[in-house]
Amino acid sequence: MTYRKDRRNFRENLxxxxxxxxxxxxxxxxxxxxxxxxxxxxxxxxxxxxxxxxFGKYWxxxxxxxxxxxxxxxxxxxxxxxxxxxxCIPLGLGTALYIxxxxxxxxxxxxxxxxxxxxxxxxxxxxxxxxxxFAPFLQxxxxxxxxxxxxxxxxxxxxxxxxxxxxxxxDALSFVPRSFxxxxxxxxxxxxxxxxKVVVPAAGSGIFTAFLMGTGRVIGETMTVLxxxxxxxxxxxxxxxxxxxxxxxxxxxxxxxPVGSSHYHAxxxxxxxxxxxxxxFSILAELLSRKFRAKLGGSL
Amino acid sequence: MKKHTFWKAAxxxxxxxxxxxxxxxxxxxxxxxxxxxxxxxxxxxxxxAAEIFMKKNPHVNITVRGGGSGIGITSLLDGTCDIAxxxxxxxxxxxxxxxxxGLDLKPHVIAKDGIAVIVHPGNRVSGLNRKQIADxxxxxxxxxxxxxxxxxxxxxxxxxxxxxxxxxxxxxxxxGAKVRPDALLQASNQxxxxxxxxxxxxxxxxxxxxxSDAVKAITVDGVEVTQANVLSGKYPLSxxxxxxxxxxxxxxxxxxxxxxxxxxxxxIVREEGFIPLx
Numbered sequence: 001m002t003y004r005k006d007r008r009n010f011r012e013n014l015x016x017x018x019x020x021x022x023x024x025x026x027x028x029x030x031x032x033x034x035x036x037x038x039x040x041x042x043x044x045x046x047x048x049x050x051x052x053x054x055f056g057k058y059w060x061x062x063x064x065x066x067x068x069x070x071x072x073x074x075x076x077x078x079x080x081x082x083x084x085x086x087x088c089i090p091l092g093l094g095t096a097l098y099i100x101x102x103x104x105x106x107x108x109x110x111x112x113x114x115x116x117x118x119x120x121x122x123x124x125x126x127x128x129x130x131x132x133x134f135a136p137f138l139q140x141x142x143x144x145x146x147x148x149x150x151x152x153x154x155x156x157x158x159x160x161x162x163x164x165x166x167x168x169x170x171d172a173l174s175f176v177p178r179s180f181x182x183x184x185x186x187x188x189x190x191x192x193x194x195x196x197k198v199v200v201p202a203a204g205s206g207i208f209t210a211f212l213m214g215t216g217r218v219i220g221e222t223m224t225v226l227x228x229x230x231x232x233x234x235x236x237x238x239x240x241x242x243x244x245x246x247x248x249x250x251x252x253x254x255x256x257x258p259v260g261s262s263h264y265h266a267x268x269x270x271x272x273x274x275x276x277x278x279x280x281f282s283i284l285a286e287l288l289s290r291k292f293r294a295k296l297g298g299s300l
Numbered sequence: 301m302k303k304h305t306f307w308k309a310a311x312x313x314x315x316x317x318x319x320x321x322x323x324x325x326x327x328x329x330x331x332x333x334x335x336x337x338x339x340x341x342x343x344x345x346x347x348x349a350a351e352i353f354m355k356k357n358p359h360v361n362i363t364v365r366g367g368g369s370g371i372g373i374t375s376l377l378d379g380t381c382d383i384a385x386x387x388x389x390x391x392x393x394x395x396x397x398x399x400x401x402g403l404d405l406k407p408h409v410i411a412k413d414g415i416a417v418i419v420h421p422g423n424r425v426s427g428l429n430r431k432q433i434a435d436x437x438x439x440x441x442x443x444x445x446x447x448x449x450x451x452x453x454x455x456x457x458x459x460x461x462x463x464x465x466x467x468x469x470x471x472x473x474x475x476g477a478k479v480r481p482d483a484l485l486q487a488s489n490q491x492x493x494x495x496x497x498x499x500x501x502x503x504x505x506x507x508x509x510x511x512s513d514a515v516k517a518i519t520v521d522g523v524e525v526t527q528a529n530v531l532s533g534k535y536p537l538s539x540x541x542x543x544x545x546x547x548x549x550x551x552x553x554x555x556x557x558x559x560x561x562x563x564x565x566x567x568i569v570r571e572e573g574f575i576p577l578x
Contacts, residue, residue, distance in 0.1 A: 062461040136498050145453045146499050231485035242484050252460045252487045258366055
């Protein structure tokens with residue numbers, strides 16, 4: 001009897017340990033990646049100072065002598081990301097509101113899976129679509145010298161981020177207790193008033209979390225911007241201009257940068273910047289969503 | 301149960317045998333060790349050739365490294381490599397260094413590299429000289445009307461700055477000048493060709509293997525870009541690719557160079573987008 005019990009305990013313990021190891025594995029990966037980014041990225045600052053790296057206007061990594069100014073790349077990322085959010089926020093939030101608040105059962109049964117399918121399209125397919133169809137279309141429509149520009153990248157990325165923003169925003173909306181809506185209707189508010197004045201403000205920080213997660217997704221997106229943003233490392237002055245976001249620069253150049261060269265370290269340093277930015281967004285989103293849950297939980 | 305044990309034992313034995321075998325071959329090949337270093341343009345040819353050469357001659361172990369032409373020549377002079385890949389002829393300073401060490405650098409042309417300048421098929425311009433190309437790429441010329449075309453803005457398309465084609469174009473056409481920062485940088489020859497094919501005002505450059513009806517190759521200094529013109533050196537944006545050895549090659553070094561310049565080696569040259577010698 002005791003033998004059997006011992007054996008069961010032993011097995012239980014074993015599984016426990018096993019799963020603990022598995023769950024800590026991702027922590028180990030995170031630590032390893034962070035360490036690598038710092039170790040391979042920091043040596044670039046032996047060649048250029050931090051301010052001239054961050055605020056330098058020219059990116060000529062292979063010229064003799066090389067210039068490592070990543071300001072054009074940072075601004076390109078910022079521009080494409082903000083443009084994408086302008087596309088994505090109304091689309092994503094509108095979809096979430098419609099699915100959660102207004103759509104009937106039948107429509108919801110169709111719309112929700114459709115939005116999820118949008119998320120499952122590989123980014124290279126988006127890139128291909130943008131390059132072969134959407135960019136030439138914009139080029140003809142607006143009489144641009146080239147359709148590969150920040151606007152094209154923004155629109156495509158914006159559409160790509162819709163499922164992410166939509167599903168998190170929808171989660172937030174469904175967290176709003178039924179009693180809130182019922183109270184509002186009881187006071188004589190109509191559907192629109194309830195939606196705008198009660199439901200959305202109640203889910204406010206949750207919706208904001210959705211925007212932040214969407215931003216984090218867009219800023220790190222690589223394949224699509226590599227294919228449609230044009231790739232010109234110049235400080236962007238208009239949305240109709242080709243740009244070179246950070247992720248595209250890393251993807252395009254890493255393969256041919258000799259290991260251990262200053263170009264190699266510079267690309268890692270860009271990766272580090274990108275990592276810190278997305279980390280910042282994730283932390284902010286996490287904090288906000290905690291606050292949001294606490295708020296709704298407390299008011300129940 | 302018994303069966304399982306048998307397979308396990310067999311697997312262990314096989315693995316052990318594998319390790320022993322690998323160890324044995326590594327030791328045996330220590331004498332046939334060959335180091336090739338230098339130009340990243342020549343690198344793909346050297347790598348592919350080394351792979352096939354090693355399959356045919358298991359006793360030879362070849363290490364291929366990049367680093368650039370200069371680094372290749374330097375390490376050849378230092379004796380840390382046996383063959384230096386170079387996308388240019390040696391400089392006078394390098395010859396002097398070799399003489400000081402009592403070494404003799406022997407060039408071996410293994411292939412030719414030619415870069416075609418391409419425009420949209422609808423473009424009226426059918427030829428440019430090198431000065432015009434340089435002015436377009438550095439930003440001094442902005443409209444096709446300045447070089448005899450229609451009044452459209454020129455969209456400059458270039459390869460990524462880390463690529464060998466970019467390096468070659470920079471040397472041959474631009475004389476080392478910087479490409480204008482707002483040029484569209486594309487990650488492959490194919491991408492350059494497809495952007496140019498879709499953009500009426502575009503100019504780009506690709507390896508000879510990437511020409512098609514979708515783009516128009518223009519003449520440079522009045523010379524058409526053909527295999528023959530590249531081979532003869534008449535076409536200005538062409539250059540020989542070298543493998544340098546210290547003194548007359550012998551043994552495995554000679555065998556490898558013979559392989560590269562033979563039928564199979566030249567087939568690799570063509571596959572990698574360069575122009576074979578024959």
